[in-house]
Amino acid sequence: MAECSPAGYAVLGLIARHGPMTPYELKARIQDDIEPFWPIPHAQLYRIPPGLAQAGLLREEAETTGRRRRIFHLTDNGRAALERWIAEPDTGEPETRDPAQVKLFFADLGAPADIVALATRQAAQHRKWLSHYESLRAELEPSKDSRQSARARLLRLGVLHEQAHVDFWESLAADPGRLDD
Amino acid sequence: MAECSPAGYAVLGLIARHGPMTPYELKARIQDDIEPFWPIPHAQLYRIPPGLAQAGLLREEAETTGRRRRIFHLTDNGRAALERWIAEPDTGEPETRDPAQVKLFFADLGAPADIVALATRQAAQHRKWLSHYESLRAELEPSKDSRQSARARLLRLGVLHEQAHVDFWESLAADPGRLDD
DNA sequence: TTGACACCATCCCAATGAGACCATAGCTTC
DNA sequence: GAAGCTATGGTCTCATTGGGATGGTGTCAA
Missing domain, CATH: 1.20.1280 (Monooxygenase)
Structure with a gap:
């Protein structure tokens, strides 16, 4: 039922909102917006999107030239999963470490x-x-x-x-x- | 400088306050008191005290009979480390995951x-x-x-x-x- | 042209999370 | 007093994570 973690949905959501992105761009967006209530260490952003691509929720488009960035697009399955998650009012418990x-x-x-x-x-x-x-x-x-x-x-x-x-x-x-x- | 993590100091602090304890007792105390601002999964409580004992901040006293519990005592070094930590007003940033x-x-x-x-x-x-x-x-x-x-x-x-x-x-x-x- | 620096990605390894599993003690029931 | 139950107490394993180290690529200025 739980198709992925909140971090995964954050990735899906950012791509849904802003269009296809590389892990590097995700990093910048997350630092600005999501960090305060769900920190994600940068290395995760090179692990999560490939995982979501495996699951069919994203599609990877690799540049073959020069810098060979990996750009991730939202699939229809991905959008559906995201909307299902948003519609579900039950969430995990918040955690604080202070x-x-x-x-x-x-x-x-x-x-x-x-x-x-x-x-x-x-x-x-x-x-x-x-x-x-x-x-x-x-x-x-x-x-x-x-x-x-x-x-x-x-x-x-x-x-x-x-x-x-x-x-x-x-x-x-x-x-x-x-x-x- | 940072001799151990907040979880480590929580263990030191509980033993300082309540006397020698087994990991199992630590677990109960932490669930009651510390969970809300620093969650520690139970398996950690069988890893952290031995680590602190290695560092000389605790002393382990293993029962040889029956249940062979491992009881951890605070050492003088441990108390000193704890007091140094308490006296240091700089702390890490709080983290929230909601x-x-x-x-x-x-x-x-x-x-x-x-x-x-x-x-x-x-x-x-x-x-x-x-x-x-x-x-x-x-x-x-x-x-x-x-x-x-x-x-x-x-x-x-x-x-x-x-x-x-x-x-x-x-x-x-x-x-x-x-x-x- | 040669640094210098920002951009971008990956690797690695120790530490962690979470749950399955095992063992002992004490209590109940017959 | 044997069998079985439950609470107590501890250990193991394995995938995942954190986060630092590292290594390329493009670009702009001197």
């Missing part, structure tokens, strides 16, 4: 001042991401273009997410003893 | 109704986590115990995080066209 939270969890085993230092650093870090998302959002033209609206929605979530973290770490830095709301 | 966000990003390639279905499902899911964290938090005795306060802080962040997601997905379910705040 070294700062691990550290905070064990902070009582260290010096009390360590918490303030950690929280200050984290607050700054998340504020940076927050303003990054906000400026990306500001750049977005307020068109009714449905492609733009996908990005806009995710940016809104990114802002909410970073805002929550900024609030948390800032309040922790300001008053490390406090535990209530 | 299939629902990938799906939402490509939702414009499917039917408009798919968004509502996805958002409704996600809102319910995150509301579940939210109330889970809130009830765990309610159970916590309001002691000044520093061990409890570590848990309390992380639960507060969990609540904020889930709240942000609930807000996002609920507003999306209610009005999929809206893009502003």
Whole structure:
């Protein structure tokens, strides 16, 4: 039933949206758009598309001359699989890996001042991401273009997410003893 | 400089806090406490402690009789490494993998109704986590115990995080066209 | 023409994820 | 007290992954 991983569908989706692409182009697009909620190491982008081609969801067209890039096209099967996946509201559980939270969890085993230092650093870090998302959002033209609206929605979530973290770490830095709301 | 991964420090930290442990006990503790911000598959807990023992941060004491469990103790080196790590405010970047966000990003390639279905499902899911964290938090005795306060802080962040997601997905379910705040 | 650099792709190997599998202990039931 | 069940505890395997190292190709400027 699960025809491929979210990473696979991300590849299908990018090609569906922007047309045939090489792994290298995929890399650039993913870094911009998808990284924040589904990181994909670059080497995977030379493994996933051939796999999807095997499965008949993409078609590979290799240049024979010069640089011999491998360009991947969406097939009808690929588009169908992508649409089936989008229509399925059940998804896997989200996963988070945040070294700062691990550290905070064990902070009582260290010096009390360590918490303030950690929280200050984290607050700054998340504020940076927050303003990054906000400026990306500001750049977005307020068109009714449905492609733009996908990005806009995710940016809104990114802002909410970073805002929550900024609030948390800032309040922790300001008053490390406090535990209530 | 980086003596081991956050997973390694989580193992050191749990043993520092609760005393010598077998991999099996580690598994139980991690599922309860650490899973939400740093998942560790169970097989890793039979690989990481021996590795730390190699590095001199743990000491292994194998039962010779019956069940022959492997009990790992913290060494002085281990405690020192743990404290150094806690005192270091720089951490790696957090990573998120959320299939629902990938799906939402490509939702414009499917039917408009798919968004509502996805958002409704996600809102319910995150509301579940939210109330889970809130009830765990309610159970916590309001002691000044520093061990409890570590848990309390992380639960507060969990609540904020889930709240942000609930807000996002609920507003999306209610009005999929809206893009502003 | 010769660097220098950005572009593009592949390789490799250790680490990982996930699940199947195995073994022991203690409890129940007869 | 034997047989069987279930919870406990641990190990193995194998495909997949992460991510750094490497090695080509086109292009532009000096």
